[in-house]
Amino acid sequence: MPTITITVTDTAAARIQAYVDSENARLGTSFTVKQWLLWTVKETVISAELAAAEVTLKEQAESGAQTAFEQAAEAERQRLLAELD
Numbered sequence: 297m298p299t300i301t302i303t304v305t306d307t308a309a310a311r312i313q314a315y316v317d318s319e320n321a322r323l324g325t326s327f328t329v330k331q332w333l334l335w336t337v338k339e340t341v342i343s344a345e346l347a348a349a350e351v352t353l354k355e356q357a358e359s360g361a362q363t364a365f366e367q368a369a370e371a372e373r374q375r376l377l378a379e380l381d
Contacts (some may be wrong), residue, residue, distance in 0.1 A: 304312065311331075315330045319325070327335060 312329055316327060316329050319332065320327055
């Protein structure tokens with residue numbers, strides 16, 4: 297696996313550490329700076345694909361919900377008509 301090295305100032309490192317610490321507290325995680333940076337890069341890399349997948353999944357869910365609604369409405373229509381017989 298390739299290795300990527302970054303160099304930052306002591307001030308930047310302290311600020312990054314403070315941010316990671318606050319994110320860990322907020323999310324209930326315990327990432328090191330290295331782990332957090334890797335996680336952030338991975339999340340960024342997949343973000344466009346994930347957004348596209350979410351659109352597709354939402355459309356599928358809405359379509360399924362519409363179909364279920366239409367079926368339920370028709371079943372209720374048939375039930376109400378049957379009561380009139």
